[in-house]
Amino acid sequence: MKTSLVLALLSMFALGSASLLSGDTTSRQKPSPPDGELLYKTHCTRCHSTPPSLSDRQTRVIVRHMRVRANLLSVDYQAVLAYLSQNVKTRD
Numbered sequence: 001m002k003t004s005l006v007l008a009l010l011s012m013f014a015l016g017s018a019s020l021l022s023g024d025t026t027s028r029q030k031p032s033p034p035d036g037e038l039l040y041k042t043h044c045t046r047c048h049s050t051p052p053s054l055s056d057r058q059t060r061v062i063v064r065h066m067r068v069r070a071n072l073l074s075v076d077y078q079a080v081l082a083y084l085s086q087n088v089k090t091r092d
């Protein structure tokens with residue numbers, strides 16, 4: 001009776017630490033955020049050379065259209081947009 005209680009407690013402890021360990025592994029393998037510059041160079045320079053200088057509003061609208069041409073995922077589109085609005089001289 002006493003032994004089985006101890007065993008039950010031990011197995012609960014083992015299961016608990018196993019799930020703790022696996023939780024730790026997933027947090028370490030978190031994917032890094034997409035690199036907008038790399039994405040631009042990979043997907044957009046197929047048809048374009050350097051990004052043109054446009055206003056932020058024009059960039060947003062155009063990149064939304066170009067997202068379809070370049071087959072970008074939503075996260076990648078956000079990254080390209082961020083890259084262009086930070087690194088391209090924009091006019092207002």
Ligand code: HEC
Binds near residue numbers: 045052062066070080
């Ligand atoms: C399949 C070829 C193709 C791909 C890939 C592509 N574009 Fe374009 N892009 C074009 C064409 C063609 C135009 C000219 C306007 C039109 O016909 O819509 C254009 C126009 C533009 C313009 C307007 C200014 C200009 O140069 O005429 C911008 C800015 C732009 N693209 C950015 C991008 C970005 C950012 C990406 C990557 C997410 C991208 N493009 C991917 C073909 C492409």
